[in-house]
Amino acid sequence: MFGNGTLGIVGSGRMAEAMISGVLEKGLLPAQIIASGPKQKRADELIKAYGIQATTDNRVAADTDVLVVLSTKPQTMRIVLNELHGHIHKDAVVVSIAAGVRLETLYSGLDHRTVVRAMPNTPGRINMGFTMWTCTAEVTPEQRAKVAELLGALGKQRFVEEEKYLDMTTATSGTGPALVFMFMEAMIDASVHIGMPRALAEETVIETMLGSVLLAKGEITKKDGRHLAQLRSEVTSPAGTTAAAIYALEKATFRTAVVDALHAAHMRCIELGKLLGGN
């Protein structure tokens, strides 16, 4: 994976760990990875678990001419940008996965033009993630290929030209898993409420979600596949059980609640970007 170069990771929390495990599975050697964070204890944990290099010095981790990932919380990004300002190798690409942190904030904060903004998600921990990303015009096709390879280690990756979609996908795919988990929890609790033992309810809901997602994916991705509304209609017999359930959800303004949730996350992402220095 991307030759003999080193992957630097600044901020070695949960998403960083998902990335480390993904790139190791794709064949990057442990010696090619160096991660940093404020705590020596965390560095020791990563060295022990993956055999990579780890340090408490962000500048040491960022001292590579290939790829530097910034995976600290957005609220810590200003400190990290100040620390790395003027210290990025001219040939390196910096990939930020922080919610809301805009390309402009990254390149001005680092004084470095080749930057990428990416939004992964937690299913990346099992290589089933979805990462949308964009970059500045200065990132070359060869560098883009390396970034695609890096982000592909978390699952599917999708390049977009327009940065506005990163603010949107922070709501849809970044926050999305939490909403899906909440819906699953509600389905499980509801099944228990109507009398199902919890373990049976969990198995039933997980298999139902998984099967429905795969069915929907098959239809949506095939030529002339059916719309989701048609799949839903197929399950809905006149005066049947599904019709009764859908009536209750519509009455509780389910769709409006989903729109409000994604809108709130989208607005918060834009707000975070402004707080951190974007326009």
Ligand SMILES: NC(=O)c1ccc[n+]([C@@H]2O[C@H](COP(=O)([O-])OP(=O)(O)OC[C@H]3O[C@@H](n4cnc5c(N)ncnc54)[C@H](OP(=O)(O)O)[C@@H]3O)[C@@H](O)[C@H]2O)c1
């Ligand atoms: N989790 C998600 O679902 C998700 C999805 C998409 C994108 N993201 C983005 O990914 C980024 C990381 O999220 P996460 O969930 O992995 O958070 P996390 O587990 O809290 O990881 C952040 C890491 O940064 C470290 N850190 C704190 N201050 C630092 C500094 N000055 N220099 C270097 N490292 C520092 C933290 O160390 P300490 O713990 O010792 O403070 C921690 O290990 C965030 O920007 C988030 O927006 C997250």
